[in-house]
Amino acid sequence: MRRAPWIRLLLWHASAAIPVLGAAAAFYGPALERTGGAWPAPLDDVYIHFGFARAAALGHPFSWIPENGYSSGGTSLTYPLALAPGYLLGFRGAWLGLFAALLACAALLDLCRSLRRLLEPRGGPGAASSRWVGWVGWLAPLFVVAVPLLDWSWFSGMEVALLGAVLGRALVAVRRAELAPPARRPAEQLRAGLLAALLVATRPEAIALAAPLAVAVAHAAGSLGAAASLARASLPTALLLGAQAAANRAFTGEWGAAGAVRKLLLSNPYPTPLEKAVEVIKNLAALRVQALESALGGPWLSLVLPLLGAVAALDRRSRRVAVPLLLGAYGSLLLVALNATARYQNLRYAAPSLAMLLLAAALGAEALARRGRLAAGVAAALAVAALAAPSAGFARQIDHFARASANIAGQHVEVARRIAARAPRRVLLGDAGAIPYLSGIPAIDGLGLGGYRGMPFARASVHGVPAVVELIERLDPAERPDVFALYPSWWGGLADVFGRRVDAVKIDDNVMCAADEKVIYEADWSALAPPGERRAGVIDEVDIADLMDERAHGYAFPSPRGGWVIGAVLPGGGDGAGGGGGAGGGGAPRFDAGRLIPEGREQSFTIDAAAAIARGPAVLALRTDGGGPIALGVAALRDAGGEARVEVPERPAGRWSEIRVPLRDVAPGDRIRIRSLLGTFRSFHVWLLRP
Structure with missing residues (x-):
């Protein structure tokens, strides 16, 4: 006798809650013992999200600390907003982590429900095709929590569990857009596009999934036309990224988010492209071996998940969801490999890729089981192998x-x-x-x-x-x-x-x-100059290694393999090398940062266009510190006199020195170039003075 649908649904929810809540208890229980009862957080970054959540709850969204202003460093736009109600409900201090844990469990149960919907036979539970595939839907919760490395991130207090819930709903929305009648299909396509944008707002590397999902929606456009369908599915993500970049630029001066600026290998100005490529390859190798191999059961058993995913990608019914999942899994891993910290923090950046592979594998098991009794047996064996293989890692991850x-x-x-x-x-x-x-x-x-x-x-x-x-x-x-x-x-x-x-x-x-x-x-900041201090007689100056001053002057340093930032606290220099004159700052020790300009390389800057000076002669005063003889080539690029060679003798150690170079004809907007002709020039500060 067939059970009533509501009984089956109730039993399924109970069967889903058991592994999800059981996994949560397995991770939180020992951690609570280790922390002495304080709610556990295995990453300091968890508290960064809590800080953004508190600011949002206090009416300052997208701020780390309200009085600090806008911050682009939260990595997830949506997660702090999801945590903010917990703060308002009284989950304060470390106990906001308890609310995050409840949110994670709810998000994972929601992901299980979404996966179950994706695995349902097209004709519903009573369809003939469900004879051999019904068991796959019951295994859906196990696919969600089967990998201990992923569970570590699910329950860490980070945004990964929320990403899982949004991921599940986005996949269901794509399936609905595929199956909807023409009259409803535009609305379903837009819904899929909005959820894809929400994916990217939750984790930026999810763009590797959002893009192929939009293509999948367009592929299923039918009579609506691919171009309009692609626009509905992709425009929300494009608008989100554009708005975020514009806000970043307006409030921080950077198009990219602070996390990208800080962590991406591409942001480092010193390594060569080849050196950066080597680091990316190292990251990819570590992620492949540790996240996609060891964490999934070893070299051979780890192949079961992508094998099942490939089955789903080849299946006509599931490919519009499975292909984006596979592309998203490996594409996001490639994006993550650009992160200088990808190999650390227990490989948490690989968690979205693992989640996508698991969902694709579940779809593959369903697609294979639909082929009949024998195929269903093979699917069951592969599913059991995929789910059991990682289990040896539970003790270590917990x-x-x-x-x-x-x-x-x-x-x-x-x-x-x-x-x-x-x-x-x-x-x-x-x-x-x-x-x-x-x-x-x-x-x-x-x-x-x-x-x-x-x-x-x-x-x-x-x-x-x-x-x-x-x-x-x-x-x-x-x-x-x-x-x-x-x-x-x-x-x-x-x-x-x-x-x-x-x-x-x-x-x-x-x-x-x-x-x-x-x-x-x-x-003790006594060695720092007072803000706004200005040298007498100066008409413009560039404080080298002060990035705001460098930006204002269009300063360029030799990169890669040059321009490294240095700093020192030294007393003022008396007569400077190369023509005498004070180095500024009297005899008191004064901090200054600068850059190393290797032999044969150059630095350059533009005289402030707002400087209220007329065209005419000037003196370029260059601060440096002690060292052996060097030679510089200095040119004002509008000056027909060309480059002037300046021989700089050895300077005394332990104090600032100054090099003075006369310029015949300069004006606001002129470009000044300083080349290191002999030796490495330690460039700290540039003043432009009237003679």
């Missing part, structure tokens, strides 16, 4: 989740507690998660993910620590951080030069933090 959570609680959360007790004006940090969120202290993220009033901290951190100090020098002294919470090994030239160690938190059994010890420093 243990790693617990240890990582203990690391974050023992270091970042403890530092937040100590910072809160000190009650500083503002803290400078390199981990933008637990410390500012739990302490409630205003902060500047030296790596730039948090954002600070549109200043380019993310790009400065890529160029080098002294470039970060240059941005801090721009701040009013009352606005500068008076406390640091930093890893000394990450922040040489800042922590040791401008900080005095006052406290530290060291952990054992470190599997997640960047170092065993995070140090708290009191700041």
